Amino acid sequence: xxxxxxxxxxxxxxxxxxxxxxxxxxxxxxxxxxxxxxxxxxxxxxxxxxxxxxxxxxxxxxxxxxxxxxxxxxxxxxxxxxxxxxxxxxxxxxxxxxxxxxxxxxxxxxxxxxxxxxxxxxxxxxxxxxxxxxxxxxxxxxxxxxxxxxxxxxxxxxxxxxxxxxxxxxxxxxxxxxxxxxxxxxxxxxxxxxxxxxxxxxxxxxxxxxxxxxxxxxxxxxxxxxxxxxxxxxxxxxxxxxxxxxxxxxxxxxxxxxxxx
Numbered sequence: 001x002x003x004x005x006x007x008x009x010x011x012x013x014x015x016x017x018x019x020x021x022x023x024x025x026x027x028x029x030x031x032x033x034x035x036x037x038x039x040x041x042x043x044x045x046x047x048x049x050x051x052x053x054x055x056x057x058x059x060x061x062x063x064x065x066x067x068x069x070x071x072x073x074x075x076x077x078x079x080x081x082x083x084x085x086x087x088x089x090x091x092x093x094x095x096x097x098x099x100x101x102x103x104x105x106x107x108x109x110x111x112x113x114x115x116x117x118x119x120x121x122x123x124x125x126x127x128x129x130x131x132x133x134x135x136x137x138x139x140x141x142x143x144x145x146x147x148x149x150x151x152x153x154x155x156x157x158x159x160x161x162x163x164x165x166x167x168x169x170x171x172x173x174x175x176x177x178x179x180x181x182x183x184x185x186x187x188x189x190x191x192x193x194x195x196x197x198x199x200x201x202x203x204x205x206x207x208x209x210x211x212x213x214x215x216x217x218x219x220x221x222x223x224x225x226x227x228x229x230x231x232x233x234x235x236x237x238x239x240x241x242x243x244x245x246x247x248x249x250x251x252x253x254x255x256x257x258x259x260x261x
Contacts, residue, residue, distance in 0.1 A: 022174075022175075026251060029254075030247050030250055030251055030254075031063070031064065031067045031068075031243060031246055031247050031250065032064060032067075032068075032243060032247075035059075035060045035061075035063045035064040035067070036060065036064070038056050038059055038060040038063075039056065039057050039060030039061065041056055042054070042055070042056030042057035042059075042060060043057065064238075064243075065238055067242075067243055067246040067247075068238035068239060068240070068242050068243040068246070069235070069236055069237070069238050069242060070229075070230035070234065070235045070236075070237070070239065070242040071235040071236060072242075072246065073242040073243065073245040073246040073249070074226065074228070074230075074235075074242075074245070076245070076246055076249035076250065077202060077226045077245050077246075077248070077249050078226055079249070080201075080202040080205070080249050080252045080253065081201045081202060081204075081222065081225065081226060082204065082205040082208075082220075083201065083204055083205070083208075083220040083222050084222075085222065085225060086130075086134065086196075086219070086220065086221035086222065088133065088134045088137035088138050088221075089137050091138070094217070094219055095196060095219040097194050097217070098138070098140060098194050098195055098196045098219055099140065099192045099193075099194050099195065100140055100141050100142070100143055100167075100168075100187060100192050100194075100195050100196075101131055101134055101135050101138070101140050101141070101142045101143070101195065101196045101198060101221075102142075102143045102144075102145060102183055102187075102195050102196070102197050102198065102211070103127050103128055103130075103131035103142060103143070103144050103145070103154070103158075103198045103199070104127060104145050104146065104176070104179050104197070104198065104199040104203070104207060105120070105124050105127075105144070105145060105146025105147065105150040105151060105154055105173075105179075106120070106121055106122075106123030106124035106125075106126075106127050106146075106199070106200060107120070107121025107122075107123055107124055107150065108120060108121055108124070108146075108147070108149050108150040108153050109121055109153075110149065115153075117153075117156075118149050118150075118152065118153040118156075119153050119157065120150070120153050120154050120157050123200055123224060124146075124150070124153075124154060124157075125157070126200070126223045126224040127198055127199055127200060127223045127224070128144075128154060128157055128158050128162060129162065129223070130198050130221060130222075130223035130224075131144075131158070131164075131198040131221075131223075132158060132162040132164040134196055134198060134221055135164050136164065138196070140196065141165075141167040141168070142158065142164065142165065142166050142167060142168075143166070143167065143168035143169070143170060143183060143186065143187065144158065144166055144168075144169055144170070145170040145171075145173055145179045145182070145183050146170070146171065146173060146179070147171070147172075147173065147174050148171045148172065150171075151169050151170060151171035152169070152171060154166075154169075155169050168186050168187070170182045170183050170186055176203070176206055176207050176210050176255070177210050179207070179210065179211075180207070180210040180211045180213065180214045180216075181214055183211070183214075184211075184214040184215060184216065187216075188215070193215055193216055193217060194216070194217040194219075195211070195216050195217070195218060195219070196218075196219045196220075196221050197211055197216075197218050197219065197220055197221060198221045198222075198223055199222070199223065200222070200223055200224040200248075201222035201223065201224060201225040201226065202224075202248055202249060202252045203252060204220050204222050205252075205256065206252060206255050206256055206259060208220050209256075209259055210259075230242070
């Protein structure tokens with residue numbers, strides 16, 4: 001009986017955490033997974049319903065091609081960007097009242113060999129670089145927010161590689177809503193309710209909505225803004241980077257829809 005109980009406890013501990021479920025469904029319901037699934041369903045239906053199967057396969061191929069095309073992915077990306085670039089050397093009246101800088105996480109690379117441990121993902125790197133730039137210009141204290149390993153890696157990168165102190169670490173959040181909620185618990189007890197919020201430009205509108213909802217006055221500072229890199233004929237040639245941009249943009253639109261609902 002005791003052995004069965006211990007085995008049951010181990011099985012419970014080994015179940016995926018909620019964040020892993022969210023990542024799974026995010027990957028499953030966005031490109032490239034969803035178009036591929038549509039194509040697979042079409043192939044399975046080919047014998048019994050060839051016309052329907054043909055349509056599904058055509059939709060699968062066409063959607064993958066279009067979403068991987070820079071001209072399409074760039075249009076989707078630009079549509080998600082709601083704020084202009086932030087210039088920390090020329091603050092407007094609202095930004096000049098800010099009391100802290102909040103930088104949101106953007107993934108973690110576990111056990112990165114060149115870092116000798118966990119390191120922020122590429123998206124997080126760009127957010128941290130922007131946050132450090134803003135901090136140097138404004139001399140405001142910095143808070144980093146993310147999941148436990150993610151936040152620890154962000155703090156290490158900011159302090160050791162960017163030589164920028166981090167005053168607060170919010171290391172318990174796994175969603176944008178939790179970023180805002182747990183950051184509010186940290187900063188409100190110190191009387192801070194005016195912040196400069198740094199995250200990717202595509203993510204910023206959703207993040208501003210969440211942080212405003214918990215009582216912050218937010219000045220947005222976008223990182224990783226869209227740039228016109230694939231010019232001319234390259235804009236019509238599918239690429240992995242363009243497909244990733246489409247994936248990110250569609251995820252943000254889905255997130256905004258969820259906020260409304």
